[in-house]
Amino acid sequence: MIVSCVLCDKKVKLDANSFEGKRLINHPLATYMCEECKERIAQKTEKRRREGKLRPSLYHKENDGWS
Template sequence: MMVQCVICDILEELDNTAPEAKRLRNRPIHTYMCAACHERVTARTNERIATGKFRFYRSSRRIEGDFYS
């Protein structure tokens, strides 16, 4: 299955039997992000969390506690 990253528009091949490929086929609203972009977004998010000004508005306190631990 050919997929395209939503951030950098790079095309990649996913195995048709992979769970991520099945998720993308069955739920078209889900998007694909390549590994490089995923790592970059994760690093930037962790930097913002470290500043203390980053807040999750759509989650419960229990989930935030689990995330920060």
């Protein structure tokens, strides 16, 4: 199955029997994002978190003993 990245429109061939392939087939509203875009977003998010420009509620907090 050929899917398109929602950010860069790069075409990627996925195995229909893989986890992502089955998820996309069974859930039509699910979207696909290529590995390059995932990595780029992760790097930018980490940079914003280190600079203090990301709201604290958006990233994982340390365990405070209540959960």
